[in-house]
Amino acid sequence: MTVLLEQPAYKMGERYGQHPDDGQYPGKLIIVEGIDGSGKSTQIDLLGKWLTSQNLVTAFTEWNSSPIVRRTTKKGKVEELLTPMSFSLIHAADFANRVHAQIIPALRAGAVVLADRYVFTAFARDAARGVNREWLRRVYSFAVQPSLAVYFKVPLDVSIHRINVGREGLGYYESGQDMGFSNDREESFRIFQGKLLEEYDALTEEFGLMTIDATQPIAVQQQQVRRYVEPLVSGVMRIQGQSVPEALGKAGLTGRYVTPPSRRRLTEQEALAAASSG
Amino acid sequence: MMSAIRFYGHTPPGAGDEPILGRLIVVEGTDGVGRSTQIAMLQEWLEAEGYAVLVTGFRRSELAASGIERAMRGNTLDALTLNLFYATDFWDRLEKSIIPAMRSGMVALVDRYIYSIIARARVRGVPARWLNDVFEFAAVPDRVLYLDVDVAHLLPRVLAVRQLDHWESGDDFLGGTDLYENFIRYQSALIDEFRELAKQHNFVTVDARGSVSDVFQALQTEVREALKGMGE
DSSP states (O other): OOOOOSSOSSOOOSSTTOOTTTTOSSSEEEEEEOOTTSSHHHHHHHHHHHHHHTTBOEEEEETTOOTTTHHHHHHHHHTTOOOHHHHHHHHHHHHHHHIIIIIHHHHHHTOEEEEESOHHHHHHHHHHTTOOHHHHHHHGGGSOOOSEEEEEEOOHHHHHHHHOOOTTTSOTTTTTGGGTSOSSHHHHHHHHHHHHHHHHHHHHHHHTOEEEETTSOHHHHHHHHHHHHHHHHTTSOBOOOOOHHHHHHHHTOOOTTOOOTTSOOOOHHHHHHHHHHO | OOBOOOBSSSOOTTSOOSOBOSEEEEEEOOTTSSHHHHHHHHHHHHHHTTOOEEEEETTOOTTTHHHHHHHHHSSOOOHHHHHHHHHHHHHHHIIIIIHHHHHTTOEEEEESOHHHHHHHHHHTTOOHHHHHHHGGGSBOOSEEEEEEOOHHHHHHHHHHHSOOOTGGGTHHHHOSSOHHHHHHHHHHHHHHHHHHHHHHTTOEEEETTSOHHHHHHHHHHHHHHHHTTTTO
């Protein structure tokens, strides 16, 4: 055999949960899971702000956001081209890209990585679409286990009330309409999300996710999250940070030319609207 | 003769389990070995014989083809992501073109199958076990016709028609500036992987160093064999 590489370039175990690098990195991986409307994104956002205020280096990643893959996923959703297996595979591609280009480098560098949804989202959604569970665990064997996985558990009625969207606002795939559960989008959404709750219950058991009652007040939930996180991050690298407004203030400047780092880029439509109104 | 499609692992959702009438014939081999010429000739011959033929190949899915092409122009594309991207493209064609064609009694003639994807990922350091796991949703072909060539015979063929390609020279991961050296090393490793896969999956190996007619005749013999019983 012609040998091109001294060792395998990509490490993984036989199935998810057996990665040789589990627990080996200086950084910490904290992930949140839950159905739409569980409030998990709010919670991880609050957690990130708290960690940053303590001078911890954080990196944030969310489901479906790989710059290389997400356009294909979007095309598949908009044009309704995705089937259970292609839905599963394209999300695995997106996730693999983020693991390789973002999550693992940040963990090796010693950051606290915050992930809004992780492998469990794929395990729950794909299984609810009839994809083989054992196969999913083997496909995702390239993912390292998080230091902390929190599941925000919420009853269906509460999440639907929170999303507060009519039939028009619900997506075709978010409602599981591709599965033909019901022609009525809202009814289909209910059935599909109900299946996801069952999957999450089973995953909580299988992988020991920390469950938080997501019907509680936001602040109460956040206290619980921080109690879980605090001992994990006590030894993690901190840097002496200074915010841009602070630096500006110290220099006696107004900051007309500085874009706050948190501000996201305008979408094409917003930019056009701004240009035409200005 | 009708039978249900066999898969390498579990039967994936969306595959169906009704018996199928058609056949799945795959042509494999490294870049520049002459696959497309042979496939065009096979299609012409089979249609003249009265068979309905579907020809399909890499990166032709409606879903993922354009996305893969875009991604390959970037530079943070790791082998795992590319492999899963190819898997998406492959499944989309399997589910929406190949299986329906076979179900309706056509001959699906496929230019490169999972083996090319697996071979390319293996030389880039992706564990073989994981690749076999990922692609266990693939249908087992009725015949895999492997066009085998050594690198010494391959290089002049490629250079006769075009310049060396970035990906086909393994330039994405081998480094250095010697494209010729990279092409030799990369294609040698790739051919080794193909020969390994040929043993593992019982490919029919055809010596591609022969003339176009010699290779075509060898392929015709195999295809005729694979199509036996189709008219019954």
